Amino acid sequence: MPATTTVDLLRLSPDFVRDPYPVYAALRAQAPVHRVRTPDGPEIYLVLGYGTCRAALTDPRLSRDWRGSGRLRQIINADEDDPNLAHMSMSDPPDHTRLRRLVTREFTPLRIDALAPRVQEITDRLLEEMTANGARRADLVDSFAFPLPMSVICELLGVPELDRQAFRHWSDEMLSPTSPQAQGAAYASLGAYLPQLIAAKRAGPGDDLLSALIHTVDEGGDRLSPAELVGMCNLLLVAGHETTAHLIGNGMRALFAHPDQLRLLRGDARLVDGAVEEMLRYDGPVETSLERLALEDVELGGVLIPAGSTVRVVLADADRDAARFARPGRFDIRRDARGHLAFGHGLHHCLGASLARLEGRIAIRSLLERCPDITADTDAGALAWVPGMLVRGVRKLPVRW
Known part of the structure; x- marks a missing residue:
């Protein structure tokens, strides 16, 4: 049946951006699909809901091929021929299959595992800088949570250090725009920068991932086109730091709000792997999926989604569904949180999930070792949240130790 009303999320709760979970739970209790x-x-x-979200994430009628739909402006302030968008996350099979195959050839578990010592070095340096002035206070986002994954992914791709602050600004505006104009400007700026970076890597290749992607050729002679190199570089850079930064920030907020769990993890570093999985489930860095386009009328959960509609799958609600996780509102680092949807599901499952987990484990463990008495330095209600429904996290996280 068609959705008969449009639900205004802010009318349901003026506090929706800070804490959307009660709103999602109330809506889920009524139906698994809503027009909002x-x-x-x-x-x-x-x-x-967990089951409906998993089904939606694998439903071919819900497309990511916005560039070929003629409806791109429905979701983003960019042009269809923008090379920033020529990547696998904006495509369906068979294009997606081809692009993912080419990237996976180089983005291997072996390459990721080999990064662990360097991730630890960067972590140790950032913590040394954060604690060096003796103030015993810092903004955890600016001093640690963002620069760690930014440094890692930029080193992995070979982005010069001097360019990284500009890139962070572009990334913020692309994923959580302050205005359509700012988003468009960010796409334009990054779209002008990446071809120059790629040209430099062509002229002087290194042992970085971008150099490898430029020169990788599969068995049939296929390779990434110039536009696809720009798009893939954009995707890896943006997704490679934004989600991990908020994994660290959200994970520490959860520990601060649950001091029993913080004490437990401080007392046994072997729990860090499970703690990271529970952080991802309980309050992950990606609230909803990227937008899907309904290619035809789609009935999902008994509700008709008309052709041409924009659809978001609420990963955050799926991971708080009691039908899948017992006592889902409880943060428990000893829980078996496997099966969560924080990295998506199906063919668009996050390619960088293993890198995010690696960074998250090293970051959380090292932070608690270096600053065992770390705690929040402001009330949670005073925090400024990232706008939009894609990325979930805070702009700043004042801490003391």
């Missing part, structure tokens, strides 16, 4: 008005204005369809 988002905090930033557009009307979309939300998919809720």
Whole structure:
């Protein structure tokens, strides 16, 4: 049956951006699919609940091929021929299959595992800098959570250190825009920068991932086109730092709010692997999936989603569904959180999940070893949240130790 009303999320709860989970749970109790008005204005369809979300993430009628749809401006302030978007996350099979195959050839578990010593070195340096002035206070986001994954992914791809601060600004505006104009400007700036970086790597290749992607050729002679190199570089850079930064920030917020769990983890570093999985499940860095386009009328959970509609799958709600996780509102680092959807599901499952986990484990363990008395330095209600419904996290996280 069609959705008969449009639910205004901010009317349901003025506190929705800070804590959307009660709103999602109340909507899920009524139906697994709702037409809603988002905090930033557009009307979309939300998919809720673990089972329905998993089904939606693998439904071929819900497309990511916005560039070929003629509807790109429905979701983003960019042009269809923008090379920033020529990547696998904006495509369906068979294009997605081809692009992922080419990238996976170089983005291997062996390459990721080999990064562990360097991730530890960067972590140790950042913690040394954070604690050096004796103030015993810092903004954990600016001093640690963001620069760690930014440094790692930029080193992995061979981005010069001097360019990284500009890149962070572009990334923030692309994923959580302050305005359509700022988003468009960020796409334009990054779109002008990446071809120059790629040209430099062509002229003087190194042992970085971008150099490898430029020269990789599969058995049939296929390789990434110039536009696809720009798009893939964009995807890896943006996704490679934004989600991990908020994994660290959200994970520490969860520990601060649950001092029994913080004491437990401080007392036994062997729990860090499970703690990271529970952080991802409990309050992960990606609230909803990237937008899907309904290619035809789609009935999901008994609700008709009309062709041409924008659809978001609420990963955050799926991972708080009691049908999948017992006592889902409880943060428990000893829980078996496997099966969560924080990295998505299906063919668009996050390619960088293993890197994010590696960085998260090293970051959380090292931070608690270096600053065992770390705690929040402001009330949670005073924190400024990242806008939008894609990325979940805070702009700053004041801490003391």
